[in-house]
Amino acid sequence: MQLLTGLLLAATAVQAHYTFPRLVVNGKSEEKDWSATRMTKNAQSKQGVESATSGDIRCYTSQTAANVATVPAGSTIHYISTQQINHPGPTQYYLAKVPAGSSAKTFDGSGAVWFKIATTMPTVDNNKQLVWPGQNAYTTTNTTIPASTPNGEYLLRVEQIALHMASQPNKAQFYIACSQIEITGGGNGTPGPLVALPGAYKTNDPGILVNLYSMQPNEYKPPGPAVWSG
Numbered sequence: 001m002q003l004l005t006g007l008l009l010a011a012t013a014v015q016a017h018y019t020f021p022r023l024v025v026n027g028k029s030e031e032k033d034w035s036a037t038r039m040t041k042n043a044q045s046k047q048g049v050e051s052a053t054s055g056d057i058r059c060y061t062s063q064t065a066a067n068v069a070t071v072p073a074g075s076t077i078h079y080i081s082t083q084q085i086n087h088p089g090p091t092q093y094y095l096a097k098v099p100a101g102s103s104a105k106t107f108d109g110s111g112a113v114w115f116k117i118a119t120t121m122p123t124v125d126n127n128k129q130l131v132w133p134g135q136n137a138y139t140t141t142n143t144t145i146p147a148s149t150p151n152g153e154y155l156l157r158v159e160q161i162a163l164h165m166a167s168q169p170n171k172a173q174f175y176i177a178c179s180q181i182e183i184t185g186g187g188n189g190t191p192g193p194l195v196a197l198p199g200a201y202k203t204n205d206p207g208i209l210v211n212l213y214s215m216q217p218n219e220y221k222p223p224g225p226a227v228w229s230g
């Protein structure tokens with residue numbers, strides 16, 4: 001009986017976590033999971049990354065995907081989540097331009113190549129808890145690919161950072177996916193600042209090692225560089 005209860009509890013804990021296997025561009029989803037989005041290491045376990053400085057913080061994957069999704073600059077994107085995104089914390093999007101001579105199907109995202117295009121900030125709910133846009137949704141928050149993003153192949157990275165246990169080091173949970181995309185109809189913007197992942201985050205960044213229960217919403221500082229909005 002005790003064993004059974006333990007198994008049920010373990011199953012419940014797993015169900016509370018999530019992956020983002022499909023990119024949606026202007027309302028149109030990838031036809032199947034992990035086709036332009038690289039299958040993450042937690043595709044089965046659904047557990048988040050807990051070390052902000054490990055190699056897994058980049059894309060949480062050791063594989064590439066078969067396809068490259070076409071994403072017009074200016075389009076609205078989000079990801080479908082396998083479960084409800086129930087944990088409080090920001091959703092951030094990054095892009096990395098694929099270097100000349102490489103391809104979105106093979107580029108590993110190394111080097112200072114990543115720029116942030118979106119983040120989200122909390123508000124306070126009726127129970128005086130910090131809540132973020134998209135919390136409890138089954139999709140990640142919508143964002144727009146800046147219209148002036150130059151054409152070409154990129155990796156698109158989404159992360160939702162679960163902060164409910166983040167008052168202890170290495171207890172924030174990063175839920176991540178990276179997609180292989182080609183941006184079309186873009187402009188001549190100069191995206192930046194460019195950062196490396198791992199590299200941009202430290203274990204004790206104030207947006208990563210943080211006690212949500214003792215702060216005001218406008219005091220929250222999302223980790224990583226400033227947003228480039230085009």
Ligand SMILES: *[C@@H]1O[C@H](CO)[C@@H](O)[C@H](O)[C@H]1NC(C)=O
Nearest residue numbers: 024025026027028076078142
């Ligand atoms: C997000 O974008 C989709 C289209 O891709 C749209 O159907 C949906 O209403 C948007 N959601 C929000 C909360 O704006």
Ligand SMILES: [Cu+2]
Nearest residue numbers: 016017087162
């Ligand atoms: Cu959890």
